[in-house]
Amino acid sequence: MKIREIATLLDAEVLCGEQMLEEEVQNACGSDMMSDVLAYVKDQGVLVTGLVNSQVIRTAMMMDMHCVVFVRNKRPSPEMVELAKENHIALLASESRMYEACGKLYQHGLGSEGC
Amino acid sequence: MAESLKFHFDVDGDNFTSAGAASVEVKRKLRQLGFPAEVIRRVSIAMYEGEINMVVHARGGVADVYVEPNCITIVLADQGPGIPDIDLAMQEGYSTAPDNIRALGFGAGMGLPNMKRYTDEMKIDTVLKKGTTVTMKVYI
Numbered sequence: 001m002k003i004r005e006i007a008t009l010l011d012a013e014v015l016c017g018e019q020m021l022e023e024e025v026q027n028a029c030g031s032d033m034m035s036d037v038l039a040y041v042k043d044q045g046v047l048v049t050g051l052v053n054s055q056v057i058r059t060a061m062m063m064d065m066h067c068v069v070f071v072r073n074k075r076p077s078p079e080m081v082e083l084a085k086e087n088h089i090a091l092l093a094s095e096s097r098m099y100e101a102c103g104k105l106y107q108h109g110l111g112s113e114g115c
Numbered sequence: 116m117a118e119s120l121k122f123h124f125d126v127d128g129d130n131f132t133s134a135g136a137a138s139v140e141v142k143r144k145l146r147q148l149g150f151p152a153e154v155i156r157r158v159s160i161a162m163y164e165g166e167i168n169m170v171v172h173a174r175g176g177v178a179d180v181y182v183e184p185n186c187i188t189i190v191l192a193d194q195g196p197g198i199p200d201i202d203l204a205m206q207e208g209y210s211t212a213p214d215n216i217r218a219l220g221f222g223a224g225m226g227l228p229n230m231k232r233y234t235d236e237m238k239i240d241t242v243l244k245k246g247t248t249v250t251m252k253v254y255i
């Protein structure tokens with residue numbers, strides 16, 4: 001699935017990483033606990049989270065993730081957006097709740113292998 | 116890379132926002148040195164969890180990373196309270212982190228288990244009220 005499709009499906013605003021919207025991602029994981037995210041290594045993932053602090057971006061960096069989706073209309077700080085930009089991570093913000101966001105992405109073929 | 120390299124970092128214990136900065140730096144350096152992506156990820160995740168632990172439990176500490184052609188060693192040393200029961204601390208889901216840390220996305224009791232999971236060797240030297248040193252090795 002392309003990052004652009006994720007943004008469309010979740011009616012999400014693209015906060016940074018517009019140049020990455022055509023990139024393909026293979027799988028996603030949804031969690032507010034970063035240690036749980038860190039417990040499973042997987043390539044090119046998407047992180048769906050309702051947590052907003054700089055460790056979300058660092059966790060995505062450690063996992064080589066390409067995209068973070070903030071649910072429940074959570075908004076990252078300018079510092080977080082800057083950190084994401086520097087590290088080539090696209091940030092999306094959606095009003096969807098976690099369950100709904102994960103359900104939509106899963107239904108449209110974004111798997112969860114390893115998450 | 117013929118000879119070994121050493122990187123040293125001070126981990127600021129008062130700033131949760133900057134926690135992980137040393138791991139990010141190590142990840143960047145290992146990339147420059149051309150290590151395989153999987154090795155880099157294992158090293159940086161293990162070190163990141165360790166850094167978070169030092170900030171959460173021990174008011175920070177120091178991190179030293181030794182890079183050799185066939186092995187990367189991470190040594191994390193703090194002067195925190197020590198770990199009373201290592202076996203218990205190693206259990207997935209066991210945590211003594213306060214609620215405010217859980218609200219930040221950590222404290223799920225996965226830190227030490229993750230560090231062990233991603234490294235080939237892990238040794239914990241701890242003395243109550245004196246501090247803890249965690250040594251981790253990842254072989255190439």
